[in-house]
Amino acid sequence: MFHLSHLRYFYAVAQTRSIRKAAESLHVAQSAVSRQIKNLEEELGVPLFDRHPRGVRLTDAGQILAKYAQQTMLNLDRIRSEIDDLRALRRGTVKICTVEAGLIDILPQVIRDFRRRYPAVSVTLLTRGSQGVVDTILNDDADLGLAFNAPYHPDVEAVATQPQRLYAAVAPDHAIAGKKQVKLSELKAYPIALPDTSFGIRQLVDQIQQSAQLRIEPVLTTDSIQMLVSFARLGLGVAFLPFFAIKGEIRNERIAAVPLADHPARNANAEIIVHKGRQLPIPAEEFLDELKKALRLLK
DNA sequence: CAACAATCACAACTTATCGT
DNA sequence: ACGATAAGTTGTGATTGTTG
Numbered sequence: 001m002f003h004l005s006h007l008r009y010f011y012a013v014a015q016t017r018s019i020r021k022a023a024e025s026l027h028v029a030q031s032a033v034s035r036q037i038k039n040l041e042e043e044l045g046v047p048l049f050d051r052h053p054r055g056v057r058l059t060d061a062g063q064i065l066a067k068y069a070q071q072t073m074l075n076l077d078r079i080r081s082e083i084d085d086l087r088a089l090r091r092g093t094v095k096i097c098t099v100e101a102g103l104i105d106i107l108p109q110v111i112r113d114f115r116r117r118y119p120a121v122s123v124t125l126l127t128r129g130s131q132g133v134v135d136t137i138l139n140d141d142a143d144l145g146l147a148f149n150a151p152y153h154p155d156v157e158a159v160a161t162q163p164q165r166l167y168a169a170v171a172p173d174h175a176i177a178g179k180k181q182v183k184l185s186e187l188k189a190y191p192i193a194l195p196d197t198s199f200g201i202r203q204l205v206d207q208i209q210q211s212a213q214l215r216i217e218p219v220l221t222t223d224s225i226q227m228l229v230s231f232a233r234l235g236l237g238v239a240f241l242p243f244f245a246i247k248g249e250i251r252n253e254r255i256a257a258v259p260l261a262d263h264p265a266r267n268a269n270a271e272i273i274v275h276k277g278r279q280l281p282i283p284a285e286e287f288l289d290e291l292k293k294a295l296r297l298l299k
Numbered sequence: 300c301a302a303c304a305a306t307c308a309c310a311a312c313t314t315a316t317c318g319t
Numbered sequence: 320a321c322g323a324t325a326a327g328t329t330g331t332g333a334t335t336g337t338t339g
Contacts, residue, residue, distance in 0.1 A: 029332070031330085031333095032329065034305060035330095037304095053302070053303065054339085056303090
Protein backbone atom coordinates (compact mmCIF):
# COMPACT_ATOMS: atom_id res chain seq x y z
CA MET A 1 0.00 0.00 0.00
CA PHE A 2 1.07 3.49 -0.85
CA HIS A 3 1.56 5.42 2.35
CA LEU A 4 2.12 9.11 2.97
CA SER A 5 5.26 8.39 4.92
CA HIS A 6 6.72 6.71 1.82
CA LEU A 7 6.23 9.92 -0.05
CA ARG A 8 7.80 11.87 2.79
CA TYR A 9 10.84 9.63 2.66
CA PHE A 10 11.05 9.89 -1.10
CA TYR A 11 10.72 13.65 -0.96
CA ALA A 12 13.48 13.94 1.62
CA VAL A 13 15.79 11.81 -0.50
CA ALA A 14 14.96 13.77 -3.64
CA GLN A 15 15.76 17.00 -1.83
CA THR A 16 18.99 15.93 -0.19
CA ARG A 17 20.08 13.69 -3.09
CA SER A 18 21.21 11.27 -0.45
CA ILE A 19 19.60 8.43 1.39
CA ARG A 20 21.89 8.86 4.34
CA LYS A 21 21.22 12.56 4.72
CA ALA A 22 17.53 12.04 4.22
CA ALA A 23 17.57 9.44 6.98
CA GLU A 24 19.38 11.89 9.20
CA SER A 25 16.86 14.65 8.64
CA LEU A 26 13.98 12.24 9.15
CA HIS A 27 15.57 10.91 12.33
CA VAL A 28 15.49 7.29 11.23
CA ALA A 29 18.09 4.74 10.26
CA GLN A 30 19.52 4.82 6.77
CA SER A 31 18.38 1.28 6.19
CA ALA A 32 14.77 2.23 6.81
CA VAL A 33 14.84 4.89 4.13
CA SER A 34 16.68 2.63 1.76
CA ARG A 35 14.02 -0.01 2.12
CA GLN A 36 11.11 2.40 1.69
CA ILE A 37 12.62 3.73 -1.50
CA LYS A 38 13.08 0.20 -2.75
CA ASN A 39 9.46 -0.61 -1.94
CA LEU A 40 8.33 2.52 -3.74
CA GLU A 41 10.35 1.57 -6.79
CA GLU A 42 8.87 -1.92 -6.74
CA GLU A 43 5.39 -0.50 -6.37
CA LEU A 44 5.86 1.77 -9.37
CA GLY A 45 7.90 -0.81 -11.29
CA VAL A 46 10.64 1.64 -12.18
CA PRO A 47 13.81 2.94 -10.51
CA LEU A 48 13.39 6.42 -9.06
CA PHE A 49 17.05 7.13 -8.37
CA ASP A 50 20.36 6.39 -10.04
CA ARG A 51 22.76 5.30 -7.36
CA HIS A 52 26.12 6.99 -7.35
CA PRO A 53 29.07 6.60 -4.99
CA ARG A 54 28.40 10.04 -3.50
CA GLY A 55 24.64 9.83 -3.32
CA VAL A 56 21.66 9.33 -5.57
CA ARG A 57 20.20 11.25 -8.49
CA LEU A 58 16.60 11.32 -9.67
CA THR A 59 15.75 9.29 -12.76
CA ASP A 60 13.20 10.64 -15.25
CA ALA A 61 10.53 8.66 -13.46
CA GLY A 62 11.83 10.06 -10.18
CA GLN A 63 11.54 13.61 -11.53
CA ILE A 64 7.90 13.06 -12.31
CA LEU A 65 7.20 11.70 -8.88
CA ALA A 66 9.23 14.48 -7.25
CA LYS A 67 7.11 17.10 -8.98
CA TYR A 68 3.91 15.65 -7.58
CA ALA A 69 5.50 14.85 -4.25
CA GLN A 70 6.31 18.50 -3.79
CA GLN A 71 2.78 19.59 -4.64
CA THR A 72 1.45 16.97 -2.31
CA MET A 73 3.66 18.10 0.55
CA LEU A 74 2.56 21.69 -0.03
CA ASN A 75 -1.06 20.62 -0.16
CA LEU A 76 -0.51 18.70 3.02
CA ASP A 77 0.65 21.85 4.76
CA ARG A 78 -2.42 23.62 3.51
CA ILE A 79 -4.72 20.83 4.55
CA ARG A 80 -3.21 20.84 7.99
CA SER A 81 -3.61 24.56 8.44
CA GLU A 82 -7.17 24.51 7.15
CA ILE A 83 -8.04 21.72 9.52
CA ASP A 84 -6.40 23.64 12.33
CA ASP A 85 -8.63 26.57 11.42
CA LEU A 86 -11.62 24.32 11.51
CA ARG A 87 -10.62 22.98 14.89
CA ALA A 88 -10.26 26.49 16.20
CA LEU A 89 -13.70 27.21 14.72
CA ARG A 90 -12.35 29.87 12.44
CA ARG A 91 -14.41 28.60 9.55
CA GLY A 92 -17.14 26.17 8.63
CA THR A 93 -20.91 25.88 8.45
CA VAL A 94 -23.46 24.34 10.73
CA LYS A 95 -26.57 23.00 9.05
CA ILE A 96 -29.65 22.73 11.18
CA CYS A 97 -33.10 21.51 10.36
CA THR A 98 -35.86 22.44 12.76
CA VAL A 99 -39.56 22.44 13.24
CA GLU A 100 -40.95 25.92 13.00
CA ALA A 101 -41.52 26.22 16.72
CA GLY A 102 -37.75 26.19 17.14
CA LEU A 103 -37.50 29.43 15.19
CA ILE A 104 -39.58 31.40 17.62
CA ASP A 105 -37.36 31.43 20.62
CA ILE A 106 -34.77 28.80 21.11
CA LEU A 107 -32.81 28.84 17.85
CA PRO A 108 -32.50 32.61 17.48
CA GLN A 109 -31.01 32.72 20.95
CA VAL A 110 -28.65 29.83 20.42
CA ILE A 111 -27.57 31.25 17.08
CA ARG A 112 -26.95 34.62 18.69
CA ASP A 113 -24.73 33.10 21.36
CA PHE A 114 -23.00 30.80 18.92
CA ARG A 115 -22.30 33.61 16.48
CA ARG A 116 -20.85 35.67 19.28
CA ARG A 117 -18.41 32.90 20.11
CA TYR A 118 -17.64 31.78 16.57
CA PRO A 119 -18.25 34.72 14.26
CA ALA A 120 -16.54 33.02 11.31
CA VAL A 121 -18.81 29.99 11.32
CA SER A 122 -21.97 30.36 9.28
CA VAL A 123 -25.31 28.77 9.96
CA THR A 124 -27.77 27.24 7.51
CA LEU A 125 -31.26 26.81 8.85
CA LEU A 126 -34.03 24.75 7.28
CA THR A 127 -37.62 24.48 8.48
CA ARG A 128 -39.66 21.30 8.12
CA GLY A 129 -42.36 19.34 9.85
CA SER A 130 -41.18 16.74 12.37
CA GLN A 131 -41.19 14.03 9.69
CA GLY A 132 -39.31 16.34 7.36
CA VAL A 133 -36.68 17.02 10.00
CA VAL A 134 -36.11 13.28 10.36
CA ASP A 135 -35.86 12.86 6.59
CA THR A 136 -33.44 15.74 6.27
CA ILE A 137 -31.23 14.26 8.99
CA LEU A 138 -31.32 10.86 7.27
CA ASN A 139 -30.18 12.44 4.01
CA ASP A 140 -27.38 14.24 5.82
CA ASP A 141 -28.72 17.49 4.45
CA ALA A 142 -28.42 18.85 7.97
CA ASP A 143 -26.08 18.09 10.85
CA LEU A 144 -28.55 18.63 13.64
CA GLY A 145 -32.31 18.35 13.84
CA LEU A 146 -34.67 19.93 16.32
CA ALA A 147 -38.08 18.30 16.40
CA PHE A 148 -41.14 17.98 18.54
CA ASN A 149 -42.15 14.39 19.11
CA ALA A 150 -40.10 13.19 16.19
CA PRO A 151 -41.34 9.96 14.59
CA TYR A 152 -39.07 7.04 15.47
CA HIS A 153 -36.49 5.89 12.98
CA PRO A 154 -33.75 3.31 13.76
CA ASP A 155 -31.03 5.37 12.08
CA VAL A 156 -31.86 8.54 13.93
CA GLU A 157 -30.50 9.15 17.39
CA ALA A 158 -31.89 11.58 19.92
CA VAL A 159 -28.87 13.16 21.54
CA ALA A 160 -30.97 15.31 23.85
CA THR A 161 -34.55 15.08 24.99
CA GLN A 162 -36.53 17.59 26.96
CA PRO A 163 -40.04 16.82 28.20
CA GLN A 164 -42.25 19.36 26.55
CA ARG A 165 -45.93 19.22 27.30
CA LEU A 166 -48.44 20.24 24.73
CA TYR A 167 -50.47 23.27 25.69
CA ALA A 168 -53.83 24.65 24.76
CA ALA A 169 -52.93 28.24 23.91
CA VAL A 170 -55.59 30.90 24.17
CA ALA A 171 -55.95 34.63 24.70
CA PRO A 172 -55.56 35.71 28.36
CA ASP A 173 -59.28 36.51 28.65
CA HIS A 174 -60.42 33.14 27.30
CA ALA A 175 -62.78 31.04 29.39
CA ILE A 176 -60.23 28.30 30.03
CA ALA A 177 -57.33 30.65 30.67
CA GLY A 178 -57.06 30.13 34.43
CA LYS A 179 -57.32 26.35 34.46
CA LYS A 180 -54.61 24.08 35.86
CA GLN A 181 -55.08 21.68 32.97
CA VAL A 182 -57.70 20.67 30.42
CA LYS A 183 -58.71 17.56 28.58
CA LEU A 184 -59.11 17.68 24.87
CA SER A 185 -62.75 16.70 25.27
CA GLU A 186 -63.40 19.89 27.22
CA LEU A 187 -62.20 22.01 24.32
CA LYS A 188 -64.62 20.67 21.78
CA ALA A 189 -66.88 23.64 22.27
CA TYR A 190 -64.28 26.18 21.13
CA PRO A 191 -62.95 26.98 17.69
CA ILE A 192 -59.69 25.09 17.24
CA ALA A 193 -56.67 25.64 15.05
CA LEU A 194 -54.35 22.78 14.12
CA PRO A 195 -51.18 22.41 12.12
CA ASP A 196 -51.25 20.00 9.21
CA THR A 197 -50.33 16.34 9.56
CA SER A 198 -46.63 16.81 8.92
CA PHE A 199 -46.31 18.37 12.40
CA GLY A 200 -45.53 16.49 15.57
CA ILE A 201 -48.20 18.57 17.28
CA ARG A 202 -50.84 17.31 14.93
CA GLN A 203 -49.72 13.71 15.33
CA LEU A 204 -50.13 14.07 19.05
CA VAL A 205 -53.55 15.66 18.86
CA ASP A 206 -54.69 12.97 16.45
CA GLN A 207 -53.45 10.27 18.83
CA ILE A 208 -55.43 11.81 21.64
CA GLN A 209 -58.49 12.04 19.47
CA GLN A 210 -58.21 8.41 18.59
CA SER A 211 -57.78 7.11 22.11
CA ALA A 212 -60.48 9.44 23.45
CA GLN A 213 -62.86 8.65 20.58
CA LEU A 214 -63.09 12.31 19.70
CA ARG A 215 -63.52 14.05 16.40
CA ILE A 216 -62.37 17.64 16.29
CA GLU A 217 -63.09 19.80 13.30
CA PRO A 218 -60.48 22.54 13.22
CA VAL A 219 -61.69 25.90 12.00
CA LEU A 220 -58.16 26.57 10.82
CA THR A 221 -55.54 24.22 9.47
CA THR A 222 -52.15 25.69 8.68
CA ASP A 223 -48.53 24.84 8.05
CA SER A 224 -47.45 27.85 10.08
CA ILE A 225 -46.74 27.79 13.79
CA GLN A 226 -46.63 31.55 13.74
CA MET A 227 -50.21 31.53 12.50
CA LEU A 228 -51.25 29.27 15.36
CA VAL A 229 -49.67 31.61 17.84
CA SER A 230 -51.49 34.57 16.33
CA PHE A 231 -54.73 32.59 16.28
CA ALA A 232 -54.51 32.12 20.02
CA ARG A 233 -53.25 35.59 20.81
CA LEU A 234 -56.05 37.31 18.90
CA GLY A 235 -58.66 35.32 20.75
CA LEU A 236 -59.87 33.34 17.75
CA GLY A 237 -59.92 30.16 19.78
CA VAL A 238 -57.66 27.37 20.96
CA ALA A 239 -54.37 26.49 19.32
CA PHE A 240 -52.22 23.55 20.37
CA LEU A 241 -48.60 24.39 20.84
CA PRO A 242 -45.60 23.07 22.73
CA PHE A 243 -44.16 25.30 25.43
CA PHE A 244 -41.08 26.33 23.47
CA ALA A 245 -43.23 27.89 20.77
CA ILE A 246 -45.02 30.23 23.13
CA LYS A 247 -42.62 30.81 25.98
CA GLY A 248 -42.19 34.49 25.15
CA GLU A 249 -45.88 35.11 24.61
CA ILE A 250 -46.72 33.58 27.97
CA ARG A 251 -44.14 35.69 29.74
CA ASN A 252 -45.56 38.85 28.12
CA GLU A 253 -49.01 37.69 29.10
CA ARG A 254 -50.25 37.90 25.57
CA ILE A 255 -51.14 34.24 25.63
CA ALA A 256 -52.44 32.00 28.38
CA ALA A 257 -51.48 28.37 28.14
CA VAL A 258 -53.13 25.43 29.81
CA PRO A 259 -51.40 22.07 29.71
CA LEU A 260 -53.29 19.25 28.07
CA ALA A 261 -54.13 16.50 30.51
CA ASP A 262 -54.56 13.71 27.99
CA HIS A 263 -51.94 11.07 28.29
CA PRO A 264 -49.86 11.22 25.10
CA ALA A 265 -49.56 14.99 25.45
CA ARG A 266 -48.07 14.71 28.92
CA ASN A 267 -44.92 12.92 27.89
CA ALA A 268 -44.21 14.62 24.63
CA ASN A 269 -40.61 15.67 23.98
CA ALA A 270 -38.56 18.25 22.20
CA GLU A 271 -35.58 16.42 20.79
CA ILE A 272 -32.28 17.15 19.19
CA ILE A 273 -31.61 14.44 16.66
CA VAL A 274 -28.64 13.38 14.58
CA HIS A 275 -27.95 10.71 11.99
CA LYS A 276 -26.86 7.66 13.96
CA GLY A 277 -23.21 6.79 13.58
CA ARG A 278 -22.38 9.97 11.77
CA GLN A 279 -19.31 11.87 12.82
CA LEU A 280 -20.45 15.45 13.23
CA PRO A 281 -18.38 18.30 11.80
CA ILE A 282 -16.54 20.19 14.52
CA PRO A 283 -18.67 23.37 14.31
CA ALA A 284 -21.80 21.24 14.58
CA GLU A 285 -20.45 19.62 17.74
CA GLU A 286 -20.03 23.04 19.29
CA PHE A 287 -23.47 24.15 18.20
CA LEU A 288 -24.93 20.97 19.61
CA ASP A 289 -23.49 21.76 23.03
CA GLU A 290 -25.10 25.18 23.01
CA LEU A 291 -28.37 23.83 21.76
CA LYS A 292 -28.43 21.16 24.45
CA LYS A 293 -27.99 23.80 27.13
CA ALA A 294 -30.78 25.91 25.68
CA LEU A 295 -33.06 22.90 25.47
CA ARG A 296 -32.49 22.05 29.11
CA LEU A 297 -33.69 25.52 30.05
CA LEU A 298 -37.06 24.89 28.42
CA LYS A 299 -39.39 24.25 31.26
C1' DC B 300 40.42 4.66 2.63
C1' DA B 301 36.08 7.27 3.01
C1' DA B 302 31.55 7.75 1.73
C1' DC B 303 27.65 5.72 0.54
C1' DA B 304 23.68 2.42 -0.47
C1' DA B 305 22.04 -2.37 0.03
C1' DT B 306 21.05 -6.20 2.71
C1' DC B 307 20.26 -9.06 6.70
C1' DA B 308 18.64 -10.52 11.26
C1' DC B 309 15.96 -9.23 14.81
C1' DA B 310 12.66 -6.34 17.91
C1' DA B 311 8.48 -3.76 18.63
C1' DC B 312 4.09 -2.69 16.92
C1' DT B 313 -0.12 -3.02 14.36
C1' DT B 314 -3.59 -5.52 11.84
C1' DA B 315 -6.14 -9.53 10.35
C1' DT B 316 -8.00 -13.85 11.43
C1' DC B 317 -9.50 -17.18 14.07
C1' DG B 318 -12.02 -20.25 17.58
C1' DT B 319 -14.72 -19.85 21.63
C1' DA C 320 -17.60 -9.72 22.20
C1' DC C 321 -13.09 -11.61 23.29
C1' DG C 322 -8.38 -12.88 23.60
C1' DA C 323 -4.79 -15.85 21.20
C1' DT C 324 -2.10 -16.10 17.39
C1' DA C 325 -0.34 -15.40 12.84
C1' DA C 326 1.14 -12.06 9.44
C1' DG C 327 2.60 -7.65 8.13
C1' DT C 328 5.10 -3.12 8.88
C1' DT C 329 8.52 -0.26 10.34
C1' DG C 330 12.21 0.42 12.96
C1' DT C 331 17.46 -0.60 14.40
C1' DG C 332 22.30 -1.86 14.13
C1' DA C 333 25.78 -4.61 11.99
C1' DT C 334 27.72 -5.80 7.93
C1' DT C 335 28.85 -6.00 3.01
C1' DG C 336 29.89 -4.25 -1.59
C1' DT C 337 31.09 -0.50 -4.80
C1' DT C 338 33.68 3.24 -6.38
C1' DG C 339 36.39 7.66 -6.79
